[in-house]
Amino acid sequence: MLQMVEQFMADMNEASSWVSLWVYFMGALFLLSIPFAFTRVEARWIAFSTLIAGPVLLFGLYSQFGYQRILGLAHIIGWTPAVWAVMRRKNQWRVGETLGGKYIALMMLVMFTSLAIDSVDVVRYAMGERL
Numbered sequence: 633m634l635q636m637v638e639q640f641m642a643d644m645n646e647a648s649s650w651v652s653l654w655v656y657f658m659g660a661l662f663l664l665s666i667p668f669a670f671t672r673v674e675a676r677w678i679a680f681s682t683l684i685a686g687p688v689l690l691f692g693l694y695s696q697f698g699y700q701r702i703l704g705l706a707h708i709i710g711w712t713p714a715v716w717a718v719m720r721r722k723n724q725w726r727v728g729e730t731l732g733g734k735y736i737a738l739m740m741l742v743m744f745t746s747l748a749i750d751s752v753d754v755v756r757y758a759m760g761e762r763l
Contacts, residue, residue: 636691643699647763654746658682661742664735674718674725674736678743681714701757704750715743 645652662682668675689706697703718740727733 633691636695640691640694640699647699658742658746661739665739668732668735672732672736674721675732677714677717678736678739681711682743685714686710700763701753701761704753704757707746707750708754711743711747715740715747 644655662678665675665679665682669679686706689710690703693703693706718736725733725736727737
């Protein structure tokens with residue numbers, strides 16, 4: 633498994649520099665979900681989907697397809713239930729009052745952005761475009 637993670641990181645780092653920067657930026661934000669998860673149910677959803685479900689699906693797909701656009705499917709499948717659950721609680725975020733609320737709002741922006749990129753990538757893959 634460690635060898636697969638190392639190969640994935642090498643493949644990702646060979647991609648466009650903006651892709652690597654975006655992934656590292658998201659990874660840092662995902663790790664921030666851990667302290668917020670002690671007090672915020674929304675952060676627990678984010679932590680589970682981004683630190684457990686998403687990576688499990690991602691490496692399952694990576695083992696079958698390699699570094700291809702189809703990997704976006706891992707985020708679509710792994711994150712959509714969390715985004716739905718967090719958005720249902722939007723009236724409880726308290727963005728103007730709490731740091732946790734600001735974090736949740738930022739994460740929804742980041743996750744929606746990534747899901748848009750991933751959706752385009754999956755469609756492009758389905759249409760035969762390979763990296």
